[in-house]
Amino acid sequence: MFTRTIAAFIALPFVAQLAAAETCTRTYTAQEGDICDSISAAQNVSTYQLAVVNNGIIDDECNNIAPGTSYCLGWQGEDCSTTYVVQANDDCDIISNAAGINNTILYLNNPQINTDCTNIYIGEVLCTASTVQVPPAPAGSPPGSSIPPSATAANSDGDDLPYCDENGNPPAASGTSSATSSAPSSSATGNSDSDNDDGDDDDDDDCDDEST
Ligand SMILES: *[C@@H]1O[C@H](CO)[C@@H](O)[C@H](O)[C@H]1NC(C)=O
Numbered sequence: 001m002f003t004r005t006i007a008a009f010i011a012l013p014f015v016a017q018l019a020a021a022e023t024c025t026r027t028y029t030a031q032e033g034d035i036c037d038s039i040s041a042a043q044n045v046s047t048y049q050l051a052v053v054n055n056g057i058i059d060d061e062c063n064n065i066a067p068g069t070s071y072c073l074g075w076q077g078e079d080c081s082t083t084y085v086v087q088a089n090d091d092c093d094i095i096s097n098a099a100g101i102n103n104t105i106l107y108l109n110n111p112q113i114n115t116d117c118t119n120i121y122i123g124e125v126l127c128t129a130s131t132v133q134v135p136p137a138p139a140g141s142p143p144g145s146s147i148p149p150s151a152t153a154a155n156s157d158g159d160d161l162p163y164c165d166e167n168g169n170p171p172a173a174s175g176t177s178s179a180t181s182s183a184p185s186s187s188a189t190g191n192s193d194s195d196n197d198d199g200d201d202d203d204d205d206d207c208d209d210e211s212t
């Protein structure tokens, strides 16, 4: 056993191949103006998968996409190309139902989604395959967890997003947050749960202080 392991090791022509354990199934050459989620949406690669495949290459905030650079989009055997772009008023139940899957699979394929599904945002790309197809998340915060500063929460539960300040207020001026900073009266749209004081996140209006 031990001998065989050694033999397999030295049979590799280049030690460098040991590091490249994964085989890339598809690539994309970045263009001017690309951001991670625009690449994800256009190429059918989830926000999580793009981040985990490029962990250590693309930074957490996706600020270093270099036009002309080729990025791997998926690894052999771990490449989900069944994707969905999050829309306004989506929540995990709506997305799962529409895709004909259950939330267990949705969460396994998109490990950056938090337990209450309050951190999904419009434009985020989710894997909606009916089997687990993405690479496992490394230890720590899953790649793809960083929410773009301009992101708009997909639903009224989304008070975990960074556009809410520490007092729970939306920023004074923002071109993109109007969908969530307006009209608490419409806040229950798309959710089966509601402002019913049962202690869950629904009981907070948009951007309310988490402690309320
Ligand atoms: C992405 O998926 C859609 C829907 O299945 C398909 O029409 C489109 O051609 C795919 N795009 C790429 C780049 O694979």
Ligand SMILES: *[C@@H]1O[C@H](CO)[C@@H](O)[C@H](O)[C@H]1NC(C)=O
Pocket (backbone or CB within 6 Å): 101, 102, 104, 105, 130, 131
């Ligand atoms: C979710 O769907 C998967 C795949 O169809 C299935 O194996 C699993 O048992 C389901 N889980 C629940 C809790 O229904």
